[in-house]
Amino acid sequence: MNFKKIKLHSEFGFSSLTNTMNNFDSKWINGEFLNVGFNFDISDNLSFSTSFRSVSEDFSSPGSQSKRINYSLAPSMFAQTNNNTISRDISLSDIIYGVDFMRSNSIYNRTIDYGLDNFNPIFGVIEPYGLATPNRRGVSSDLTFSDSIKIIMVNANFSFLTDLVGEGINTKRNYSNYSIAFDFSLNKLLGFDKQFVLNGGYSNSSSKRDHPIDLNVQNVNLKCNIIDLGLELEILKNLSVLSSYKRLFSNGLDYLPIRSNDFTIESYNAFQCDLVHEINSLGLAYDFNKKSSVLINYQILNFSDKILDHSFSINQFFVLVQIKF
Amino acid sequence: MVKTFNFITVIFIFPLLISCGKEDYIGPPIEAQFGELIILEPFSSDKPVGVDFSLNDTVRFFSEFSISANFNINISGRNSGANFTISGTGKNLSNVFWAGNSDNIFFKQYEWCDVVLSFDNSDTTLSDSILILGERDFSNLGYLLTSYEDPSEYGLVNSQNTTQLQVLNNSSIAIHGNNFLDISGEGSNTYFGATRISMPLGAISEPDKSNIFFNGFFKSDLNGSAVVVKMFEDENNDGSYDQGIDEAWTYKFTLNSNGVWNKESFNFDNFIVDQTAGNVQIDGNLNVGNIIRLDVVCSQNGNSFGNFGYFVDYLILTYNSSL
Numbered sequence: 001m002n003f004k005k006i007k008l009h010s011e012f013g014f015s016s017l018t019n020t021m022n023n024f025d026s027k028w029i030n031g032e033f034l035n036v037g038f039n040f041d042i043s044d045n046l047s048f049s050t051s052f053r054s055v056s057e058d059f060s061s062p063g064s065q066s067k068r069i070n071y072s073l074a075p076s077m078f079a080q081t082n083n084n085t086i087s088r089d090i091s092l093s094d095i096i097y098g099v100d101f102m103r104s105n106s107i108y109n110r111t112i113d114y115g116l117d118n119f120n121p122i123f124g125v126i127e128p129y130g131l132a133t134p135n136r137r138g139v140s141s142d143l144t145f146s147d148s149i150k151i152i153m154v155n156a157n158f159s160f161l162t163d164l165v166g167e168g169i170n171t172k173r174n175y176s177n178y179s180i181a182f183d184f185s186l187n188k189l190l191g192f193d194k195q196f197v198l199n200g201g202y203s204n205s206s207s208k209r210d211h212p213i214d215l216n217v218q219n220v221n222l223k224c225n226i227i228d229l230g231l232e233l234e235i236l237k238n239l240s241v242l243s244s245y246k247r248l249f250s251n252g253l254d255y256l257p258i259r260s261n262d263f264t265i266e267s268y269n270a271f272q273c274d275l276v277h278e279i280n281s282l283g284l285a286y287d288f289n290k291k292s293s294v295l296i297n298y299q300i301l302n303f304s305d306k307i308l309d310h311s312f313s314i315n316q317f318f319v320l321v322q323i324k325f
Numbered sequence: 326m327v328k329t330f331n332f333i334t335v336i337f338i339f340p341l342l343i344s345c346g347k348e349d350y351i352g353p354p355i356e357a358q359f360g361e362l363i364i365l366e367p368f369s370s371d372k373p374v375g376v377d378f379s380l381n382d383t384v385r386f387f388s389e390f391s392i393s394a395n396f397n398i399n400i401s402g403r404n405s406g407a408n409f410t411i412s413g414t415g416k417n418l419s420n421v422f423w424a425g426n427s428d429n430i431f432f433k434q435y436e437w438c439d440v441v442l443s444f445d446n447s448d449t450t451l452s453d454s455i456l457i458l459g460e461r462d463f464s465n466l467g468y469l470l471t472s473y474e475d476p477s478e479y480g481l482v483n484s485q486n487t488t489q490l491q492v493l494n495n496s497s498i499a500i501h502g503n504n505f506l507d508i509s510g511e512g513s514n515t516y517f518g519a520t521r522i523s524m525p526l527g528a529i530s531e532p533d534k535s536n537i538f539f540n541g542f543f544k545s546d547l548n549g550s551a552v553v554v555k556m557f558e559d560e561n562n563d564g565s566y567d568q569g570i571d572e573a574w575t576y577k578f579t580l581n582s583n584g585v586w587n588k589e590s591f592n593f594d595n596f597i598v599d600q601t602a603g604n605v606q607i608d609g610n611l612n613v614g615n616i617i618r619l620d621v622v623c624s625q626n627g628n629s630f631g632n633f634g635y636f637v638d639y640l641i642l643t644y645n646s647s648l
Contacts, residue, residue: 165350167355168355170349215355216360216362216391217355218359255355268353268359270359
């Protein structure tokens with residue numbers, strides 16, 4: 001619906017899931033969701049959108065709930081650290097620089113799963129399955145700004161969600177997420193004819209739940225912060241210097257539900273972390289044409305984990321030739 | 326007009342959703358898995374000087390915890406080796422009691438039992454002990470065939486291959502009371518003797534065979550030993566089993582040869598018509614009201630030459646569930 005500069009939108013649906021592979025008496029699991037909101041073009045350069053959503057705890061949507069990354073697999077590179085004594089999970093660098101998507105041991109999912117896929121909670125637990133994350137209710141808003149000649153583009157997002165129904169306790173978790181990202185085209189500001197772009201972003205997400213003292217259970221308080229900065233400077237025609245920095249720091253405790261095939265919560269995994277993952281990267285990229293390029297890159301990956309009391313670094317140099325057909 | 330209608334629809338759906346909150350939580354209680362377990366009341370029972378289960382007495386347990394925890398009470402007999410486990414969830418042990426029943430073999434009279442309270446996801450254990458002054462009478466759970474205490478309850482049948490067929494008296498070995506049967510044989514046959522129990526017509530009060538279970542305790546250290554349970558109907562009500570007129574039923578199971586007492590139970594649905602040794606199928610229907618005899622045969626799993634046999638004690642039919 002359009003009301004001049006305001007566009008209203010709504011979406012709702014139901015899901016029914018059953019599994020008759022092993023048990024002919026399997027019950028149907030019914031879930032539902034609703035999403036309503038509006039987009040408001042405040043001006044040509046500024047727009048605001050907000051939406052309210054409610055997703056039931058047993059809502060099933062295999063397509064949207066299947067993770068792109070299979071977090072149950074080990075990273076394809078340096079899966080064991082510290083003299084092969086400690087296994088590490090898939091993290092930022094594996095996702096950003098993972099170039100093994102054509103290999104059989106790829107970390108990418110190739111199937112749609114009917115259960116909820118594993119995820120890595122260090123990236124936050126507010127919506128691991130996006131809008132289809134079960135048992136969430138709340139408001140998400142988005143603010144986008146760009147000046148008329150696109151020198152700067154800013155996108156801010158915030159979400160306040162809660163559990164729709166408590167997990168293991170009547171009290172519901174409160175989730176929040178703030179993020180801001182910008183693209184700063186310095187070449188336009190300085191009048192350069194070559195690319196000179198600075199971009200960056202910051203994201204903070206948290207989940208909290210206070211427990212009564214007589215419960216003798218630690219409160220839920222898990223925080224995840226991600227900072228990233230990137231620079232692209234075209235020094236010669238089609239030859240650019242690329243530099244980036246990304247830092248993830250995550251700490252706290254949450255009790256993550258372990259669900260059975262019928263979506264029933266069987267138990268909880270007490271996930272606790274206090275870690276920092278960092279990527280420093282410097283490289284040169286040359287574009288032969290729009291479909292082929294070469295990237296020469298050196299990066300330092302730093303990992304430290306205070307809970308496990310270990311840290312390590314991975315120094316990596318790689319040449320990536322890309323040809324698109 | 327249409328836009329206005331849509332707008333109003335959205336406005337109405339919004340508060341409807343907000344009102345769809347649920348008060349109950351999903352999943353097991355969080356404190357059961359992660360709460361700090363503190364014992365607020367020590368573990369104890371209401372029978373510090375002993376319990377006489379033969380008088381239908383029970384033991385109540387007491388303790389209180391800081392969280393709703395998954396608890397297990399494990400009771401083990403020091404002499405018999407019998408065990409019984411009670412599991413539950415709660416912040417205390419109210420409504421937790423023990424009536425003298427066991428998971429496998431029976432607890433014995435004048436036996437001290439160690440009682441240990443433990444919790445899932447916790448190293449905390451609390452201990453107590455209980456003296457059994459009298460054994461529980463399980464015969465009211467169904468129809469007691471024999472515990473070899475009263476010779477009028479049973480008969481013993483041997484064969485040319487029987488090497489041992491004797492009721493022994495040793496209360497420290499017997500599962501119940503003082504007596505048990507020692508039966509064994511040698512050869513390549515499958516019949517080495519049997520316990521024969523005559524039953525009056527209508528002795529089994531449960532009419533539905535699916536609700537009846539045969540239970541017995543067996544102890545063997547001879548590999549390949551097996552038990553055949555045979556039942557005989559008196560379909561023409563002449564007071565005896567007549568081959569070709571009445572129907573016989575059979576079920577065979579292999580014994581564990583671990584040298585300790587094992588409880589064996591099976592449902593009457595497992596019986597099949599016996600069509601060996603002159604027995605024939607009549608109507609193929611097992612009518613438990615017609616049963617007049619039950620044989621517990623010493624047998625072997627195959628037909629190889631060897632020694633086969635076992636100790637046997639406390640044969641009972643139970644209703645609705647196994648012993």
